[in-house]
Amino acid sequence: MPDILLVRQEAAPIAPADAEAARRVLFGTVDGLGEQHSKSWRRFINRLFRLEPGEVVEIKTHQARSGPFHRRHFALEQALFEAQERFEHFDQFLYWIKVGAGWVTWAAGPAGGVVPIPRSVSFAAADQEAFEDFHQRVVAFLRGPHAARYLWPHLKDRADGMMNQILEGFSE
Template sequence: MSEITLVKRSDLQLSDEQRATLRLALFEMIDGLAESDQKSWRRFWNWITRAGVGEMFSIETWTARHGGFHRRHMKIEVAVFKCQERIRSFEQFRTWLKIGAGFVDWMAGPRGGVVPVPRSISYRKCDEDTMRQFHDDAIAFLRSEHATRYLWPHLDAEGGERMIEAIFAEFDE
């Protein structure tokens, strides 16, 4: 999910021809899916055009998730979890993976320090772009010497690398 902050920079006066072109782009080329979405879309643009110079707007965008990509990522997580030797709970493994991949929000801890709080990868809270970035970061983390030594403590660095690459090879990763 991306948040975009906008500011109205001027009260630009448009010619009738410019207004017609803008209207065509905003309401013909792009429009809400359902009638309620169309009404919301028009209200949003009316709000922007009526606002004064310097007023700010914030919008959130969300790209629908691709189910196939999500399932593939989950299969990779499960495959790594099943092959590793350190973490007993899948939920704990996923928490460790999110922290290692940097997929966290940093918050004040109970004693004043800063602690990582893993973010959600639910469909509603993690859109396609965010999920793909998490996937790339998770794969990079799992390839790190730190991760492979932790997951397979009996292996040296080369053995850990061979282990994770063997798992990833099953998924053409």
């Protein structure tokens, strides 16, 4: 979920005509859904206009995830898992994909080294924007020089063809 930090930039007050024009756009083009959300939106914008120079506001956003996009991504992962030869357990395969795609948090390991901890892609942890980023990273990793050869070691130089065949089946 993207967080946005806003800061009031200048000490000069907002001219009434500028404030009115901004309100006209913000309340006329974008508005809360229903009376309660509309009131909350207006209160929030009005608070923004009253910020003091240097004052910071944090906005947390969440864009609902596209069901078809989500299902297509996980169907791709399932097809790869069923075709590959390295992993017996799907959860281990998913950890490998997340680490390969760099979808991790780096933390101190038990012996003091740095280890990757795979991040969640649950609906609560990754909205549509974050999930699209994850998907692009996964596809880039799968198309990279190592993934296919690791998943199908016996195919050697033909492993990339196997990966391409699966990915192209999902228009990737």
